[in-house]
Amino acid sequence: MKDYDVVVIGAGLGGISAASSLAKAGKKVLLLEKHNVPGGYATSFNRGRFEFEIALHELSGLGDANNRGPVWRILNDYGVLPKVEFVRIPDLYRSVMPGADVTVPIGRQNFEDALCKAFPKEAEGIKKFSATMFNFADEAIKANRVGMKAVMEDPSKFPTLMANYGRTLSDVLNPLVSDEKARAVISATCGYYLQPPSKCSFLIFALGTASYLKFGCYHVKGTSQAMSQAFIDTVEENGGHVWLNNGAKRILVSNGKIRGVIAEDGTKIACQRVICNANPLTTSLDLIGKENMPDWYLKRLGKWTAGGSTFNVYLGLDCTCQSLGFKNHENFVSIGPDLDWQHESMRHDISFKPYGAAVTAYNIADADFSPPGTGVVVLCVIAYAEPWLKLSPPGYAEAKSKLADKLITLAEGIAPGLREHIEVMETATPLTNIRYTGNPGGSIIGFDENFQGAGNVHLPNRGPIEGLYFANAWVNIGGGFETCIVSGYMAASDAMKDMEQGKTDVAVMEKMKSQLSKEAEGATEVKDNFFAQTSKTMAKLHPNRITLKVKEIIAETPSTKTLRMVSADGALPYFRAGQYINLFVKIGGVLTSRPYSISSAPDKPYYDITVRRMEPGFVSHYLLDKVKPGDVFESTGPNGSFYYEPVIDPSNLVFLAGGSGITPFISVIRDITQKKQPVNIHLLYGSRSYQDIIFEDELKKLTAKHKNIKVDYIISEPPKGWSGLCGLMDARMISSLVKSVKGKKFFLCGPAQMHFLCEDALTKLGAAPRNIRREAYGPPADITLEPGWPGLSPSKEFKVVEERSGRTLKAKAGEPLMISLERARLVVPAVCRSGECTACRTRLLKGKVFAPSRVHRRWIDEQSNYIHPCMSYPLEDLHIRI
Structure with missing residues (x-):
């Protein structure tokens, strides 16, 4: 059993902040993370030639060397600051709605001047509100420093805080500003806290907005993933250990004290202190076990609800953001000023017409955010998991596309022609957030109550068991990059204080118990099956692994067979036609895997995996020669973005297939013809020899039955007497068959040499990058x-x-x-x-x-x-x- 002073579970911002603090102080610390990258919501992902920021809109609390914010001080103390380049964003945001278009700049005076200029009749109220907000924020920070006891002993020193504590933003703003549009512009950042003005805590809003206006707002060069990596490097440089792809399986508790952790790979780690970046619900029910948690804490967890999430549309553009009219990094676009109605419509439904969205144009602040001549825009709205969890798997995919379509239309209000320049589109729902973070409801802010006007009490960093601490959005003030970094700093400070004392102060624990017990009055314990329904739904939509059994083996050509696979333990996950699974096989004691496109249509109760013999073909030879009906395999769930997306794809599609590259295309053709979608498909199928053509009989029947399907075969080594097309899929061949590239989307799947040839040909013919979609292909033969x-x-x-x-x-x-x-x-x-x-x-x-x-x-x-x-x-x- 390995020994550490502290084990940190989870490499979200709170976890990596805590681990950095501990390592910098010379503590022996181990950081466990189940994902392959650190950061939690402070991460990025790639699609094609684009890298997308997962969640960060604007970083608050940073400042610079001459105006140091709390985040600057913490990062500098850790040694993280020199490793990261921060990009200053010139303005806080632009708010656009019918009758109002206001850019809100940085700085208190600039803030007041811009709003008073836009709404001159409200100038007096705007200035009073600004003064109230800044005074309140200053007094709240001071109160946090001296403690509430000192505040109550002399409340006269905190007049604004005492007068407005416990009030919502609307409570404070509405009596001072009567114009609905002015209120909406001022309240625009309520979306960051996932609350409408009538529910958003004025405390949270004032602290957040004052921080932005005082210290400025920033982005991270290389996305927030660069900042997360800087934390990891700091931990390791100071002697800490980081295990990625290896989360925590269990926290060991004995006699009310932390004794150790069991990692997912079975490694046992001895420690007396654990800092959990994982949320307290997962920690209590899954990692520690309800039987080891005090009932007063479980009741306190049961009293509050998980906060909201988001629906995001990530767009990679084949033009610059500026060319579409973007001038600001952050843009709040809405069709009216009623932010409360907008929030409620999203809570229970997903078929609504979006009332507003945050439209973030990342290249405005950072010209190098994406490749030259391109741009990245992300559309974001508040969303809740509940309505998404009720959808069937096919309904889930359809709902994502429909909502994305509506949001693109909304964004075109400030960026005309946006849709025509989308090269890459990806969506993320609250269920996506659940999948990658494990947060109940896919929450990005912790508990919903953290940001509500009545939510003036919060869970502390300390857990109810000696040696347990939390560093995340679920404790202290709630979610956000700044608050989570601070949360990690506070958790590490508590842990190190206890280490210096050799134990946890009993009085501190008793005080926490008393406070949380009082807050939990009338509540029931969080239930054992809290995650049951969510887990069941997630297993259908986003399974990590599935078990497949070979039902039938179908001979296709002399070198190709189809393995028809059914689920060995339940229904198969839904997939979009064109996606693949990664099939794991064990050959001679060696565990390896290969990705195979699913060639069957999504509505079938089986997956068809069509395998062609490859030389030397370690895996293909095994699958073709050794596998028999009844054999069982494990695979990933369906993956990939090589599918027809009606939101951004035209109705005229050209499929360029080479050899076994036909497999995703036959799935799409089967799906489109079965659904009778109004889509025209022209398949150009290249094969070395005629006898290697896969699915020829079926393709003949499909073309005879469906006028919207056309197939041309191109044989590179034709036999004698062959009267069909022969040669390579070069520019001349493609041009002779498709005539014009205008209004068409080209999909490529085949060997490496074919990709090079076809991409070059299509570029010469004038096809725009956005109209060429390539399936990923593996290592080249040579x-x-x-x-x-x-x-x-x-x-x-x-x-x-x-x-x-x-x-x-x-x-x-x-x-x-x-x-x-x-x-x-x-x-x-x-x-x-x-x-x-x-x-x-x-x-x-x-x-x-x-x-x-x-x-x-x-x-x-x-x-x-x-x-x-x-x-x-x-x-x-x-x-x-x-």
């Missing part, structure tokens, strides 16, 4: 043919040392590092095996690798030497950390 290969012999071997396990292995230059790791029985998380999903993200501590240019990494991963072993080839001896 890496030495890739542009940029340094000329090394593919058979040359190098030594690879994996730090965490201490294992040493051999790896060949000519094969992906992942294969060598799997051969050595070292498990690396894998989903796409093509350098797209980043699931296999691994740190390269020493040495050099080669990766094809099509492999996209996060900006900070490039700076910090993280690689994708699935598409990385060793060029010298390596030292890595999985």
Whole structure:
């Protein structure tokens, strides 16, 4: 059993802040994180050539060396500040609605001047409100420093605080400002706290807005993932340990005290203190167990509800944000001033017409946020998990597209033509947040009550068990980047104070018990099955693993078979036609995997996996020669974004398939014809020989029955007497078949050489990048043919040392590092095996690798030497950390 002073569970902002503080103080700290990247909501993801910010709109509380905010001070104290480049955002926000278009600048005087200019009749009330807000914020900060006892002993020193404590934003604003539009402009950032003005705590609003106006607002160069990585580097540089892809399975408790942690991989860690970045509900019910938690704490948890979440639409554009008319980083767009109605409509329904949204144009503050000539825009509205949890899997996919479509239309109110420039679109719902954070309801703010006017009490950092602390949005003042960083700092401070004393102060624990017991009066304990229904729904929509059984094997061609697979333990998860699963196989004791597109239509009770023999074909030979009906396999759930998206795709589609690259296309064709969608499909199917054409009979029947389906076969090595098309899918061939590229979307799936050829051809023909969608494809048959290969012999071997396990292995230059790791029985998380999903993200501590240019990494991963072993080839001896 390994020993640590403190184990931090979860690498969200609160967790990495706490771990940084502890490591900087010389404590022996271990940080456990189930995900492959740190940060929680402070992370990013890649789609195609774009990297998207998950959640950060504007960072508050930073300031600079001449105007230091609380976040600046903490980051500087940790040593994180020098590692991160912060980008100052010129204005706080722009608020646009019928009859009002106001840009709110930074600085108190600028704030007042801009609002008074926009609403001159309300000038007196605006100035009074501003004075009240700033005075209240100053007094609240002072009160927090001296303690409430001192405040009550001399309340005359806190007049604004005492007069407005416990009031909502509307309570304070409405008597001073009567114009509804002026109120809406001032209240625009209520969305950050997921409350309408009538429920939003004035305390929270005043502290947040005053912080923005006083210290300015910032973004992070390289997205917030760069800041999260800086925290991790700080922890490790100061002797702390970080285990990614390995969360906590259980917190060990004995006699009311923390005794240790069991990691997901079974490792037992001895410690007397645990700081949980995980929410207190998950911690209490799943990690510790209800039987080990005091009833007064469980009742307190049962008294409050999980806060709201968001629905986000991430857009990668083939033009700059400026060219669409964006001038501001943060834009609040609405069709009217009634923010309360807007909030309530989102709580119970998902079919509403969006009343307003935050539209964030990231390239305005950071011109280099995306590749030259492109832009990134994210649309965000408040959302709640409950209505999404009620949807069927097909209904869930449809609802996402419909709401995204409405939000794009809304955003076009300030960015005309936005839709015509979307190259990449991804959506995220409250269920997405549940999937990646485990937060009840997908909450981004902790408890709903944290930000309500009556929510003037909060859970403390300390837990009810000696040695347990919390660092997250669920304690103290609630959610947000600034508050979570501060929460981690406070949790670490509490833990270190107890360590210095050798125990937790009994009086402190008794005071907490008394306070929380009082707050829990009338409540019932949180139930054992609190997560049951959510977990059941999530397993249908976003399963991590599924178990499949081979029901039937269908011969397609001399070199191809279809494995028809059914669920071995329940219904199969829904997928969108064109998606894939990653199938795990164990061959000769070696566990490996390969991604396969699902060739059946989504409405079938089975997955068809069509496998073509590849040379040397380690996995394909096994699947074709050894597998029989009844065999059981494990796979990931469906993944990928290679599908028809009616929100941004035209109705004329051209599919360019090569060899077994037909598999996602046959699924889409089957789906579209079954649903009778008004979509025209022209399939250009390239094959080496005629006998290798897969699904030929079915394609003939489909084209005969459906006028909107057309198929052309192109044979590269035609037999004698072949009268059809022959050659390669070059510009001349494509042009002769599709005539014009205008108004068409091209989908590519096939071997590497075909991708190079077709992409070059389509570019020459004038197809815009947004109208070319490529399926990710894995390692090339011959890496030495890739542009940029340094000329090394593919058979040359190098030594690879994996730090965490201490294992040493051999790896060949000519094969992906992942294969060598799997051969050595070292498990690396894998989903796409093509350098797209980043699931296999691994740190390269020493040495050099080669990766094809099509492999996209996060900006900070490039700076910090993280690689994708699935598409990385060793060029010298390596030292890595999985």
